[in-house]
Amino acid sequence: MERTGHRNAGGSPAAGPPGAAPGRTLLPARVLLACFLRLGLRSLRCDPVAAMEEDLLVRRRWLSEPGFRSLRAYGRVAPGVPALSLAIALGRHLGGMRGAIAAAVGMIAAPAAAALTVGILFVLGRQGLARWMPAATVDHVVAAAGTGAAAASAGIAVAAGLGGLYRIGPTPGAVLTALFMIVALLLWRWPLVAVVAVALPFSLAVTRRRDGKGGGHGRAGG
């Protein structure tokens, strides 16, 4: 393991996750970039969070288990895509600001290249099909295929949302929060910021009240 530099990763003793040694040195950004480029590539074919755990925690031992768990939990509640938020948190913990940038760039490079390739193939494929059949027919086929894939994905998303609710334990508070989200976003058409501003404090209050009564299950624990 290569470690250089002399700055503390978090900037203050309280800024590190559990298990972070005070005064620890930072990894160079190029090391993190190479590592997260590989992880970004792996994210195209497997769960990126599991890949980060396997690579950084189990294989390289760059973090303690409590430290990784804390950052993984942060990735789940932080804004944006969880895997990218986790990569940024890991990069910041291991390499400071440069490390966070290196981790973010590395993690997104392969998916972005894949997106560009798929986008180009989509345009070329459409043009190629147009040589064999009327352009209007191509448009119909593309629209129908896209709608079919979207419907399938919507089914998966609804099932995953309901499954997530079941996994955390469908308490009245959790069900009410999820129902409020659905009604406020789909029927009332509230702005997302307002919906989250109401739902999150409500869910926090319900959870803390339930935990205070000793009813917390911790099934979603980090």
Add this chain to the structure above:
Amino acid sequence: MGEPADDVRHDVAVGLDLAAVLALVSLFSIGGGPRMMAPLSHELVGVHGWMTGPMVTQLYGFSRFLPGAGGLVLLAGMIGWNVAGSFAAAAMPLAVLLPAGVAAFLLLPSWHARVPPAWRAGLLRAVAPVSAGQGVAGGLAILQLAGQSGRAAIALALLAAAARSAGMPAPLVLAAGGAAGVWLFPGL
């Protein structure tokens, strides 16, 4: 309109508005992906009228063939391309990733310093139903947008959910959905 310079100015103005919409939605969608779709489709179709519902549905469908951040980049790029041209196709992936990434970077010290470890499991349990509700709303929003094809889309969604629950890989479910779509939605 009419003058090329006016067209460019219009595209840039629309592109900036679109970037603000994508940034805000990505900042407040817990978990990304389909969880963004209810507010995003409402902004794109209902509020600004930049795209039609079926168009959003189709782009979303194709973007789902790439997992995670790749799908999000593809979706943002394709929306940008359709709404404001090639400049927006390149810029919108940044709009959807950068603000959320910066926020994730800036909020990390507060997580360590101000959220005691004992609260973290509770916070995760509190966030989970919000994220689950966003996911269900996102899926239902996509089915809503399918418009006249709604009933067939719901049937397809139910089949896809059952196939996924039975362990069928997601790319295969999506490919089967796309193939079934060609047969189910000939009038599109």
